[in-house]
Amino acid sequence: MRLNVRLIECFHAIMTVGTVTAAADMLNTSQPAVSRSIQQLEAALGLKLFDRDKGRLLPTSQAFSLFEEVKKTFLGLEHIARVASNLKSYQSGSISIVCSPAFSNGFISEVATRFIETHKNVSLTVETHLAPTIAELMSAQRFDLGLAAYSLFPAATDTEVFAEPDEVCILPPNHPMTKSRVITPQCLAGSRFIFLGGSDPYRFRLDKVFETAGVERDLVIETRNTATVCAMVLRGAGVAIVNRFTAVDYLDAGLTMRRFSASLPFTSTLLRAKLRPTSPLVDLFIRELYRVRDHYLALSGTALDRQPHIESE
Incomplete structure (x- = not known):
């Protein structure tokens, strides 16, 4: 036997x-x-x-x-x-996502925290890279998902526009321009300005707006990270034009957000690797990404619609 x-x-x-x-x-x-x-x-x-x-x-x-x-x-x-x-029951497994620095602070942390609260045995891998590297990693099928701060269409990926809200003007607390509901290029003439450096396409697009308006700024600080921009503006180093997803994380600390008169859409792309094994968990994570996106856009909308404080004379 x-x-x-x-x-x-x-x-x-x-x-x-x-x-x-x-x-x-x-x-x-x-x-x-x-x-x-x-x-x-x-x-x-x-x-x-x-x-x-x-x-x-x-x-x-x-x-x-x-x-x-x-x-x-x-x-x-x-x-x-x-x-x-x-x-x-979709309570176990793993998900990997690579995102641009614009989403790497509060936004992706909010998504991850919400997700693991209801999927406690799921492990998450989160990395931050610039758009060209995200394109390479996603083409190589290294991650399940990518969230890029630009329009990207890498090979072997499914892509969709994640969000494209207009960028906003951010100001230190109690800055004189916080009394305005909309900031124009002329309002920023001569202002100390913190800007994205390197070959950032959003920086070149913004420069074009000021060149067309004939407005000169005092370009005092150049950096590659929008979170750094927000932190510096909050401390009074200058003013800036940035995406809403990063700016929202600094509202509670006192950062002021105002509409910018020129429409500058911040177009972000959600990418999904075509050749990696499919999983319902990834679909659920994408759903959470969109829920947090809507939450952030609602917070920015509330901040922009808030009546400016105007001191009585």
């Missing part, structure tokens, strides 16, 4: 509940079937696992030693069953 799972099940049942009768009930079978299985197991292993005493099976020391190993196997099977159950 060869060793098989059923023989081990019968042995595990007897060692767990103590009697052939209880083991048979546990396995929904007959007492003779359990007894035969034990005999077959002893023959297959070449071990005496039980002493027979008036119809009772009394475990030998070898039976107790074997049971310790069998318990490990059953614990492993129970773990597999739990994992399978979690997978079935």
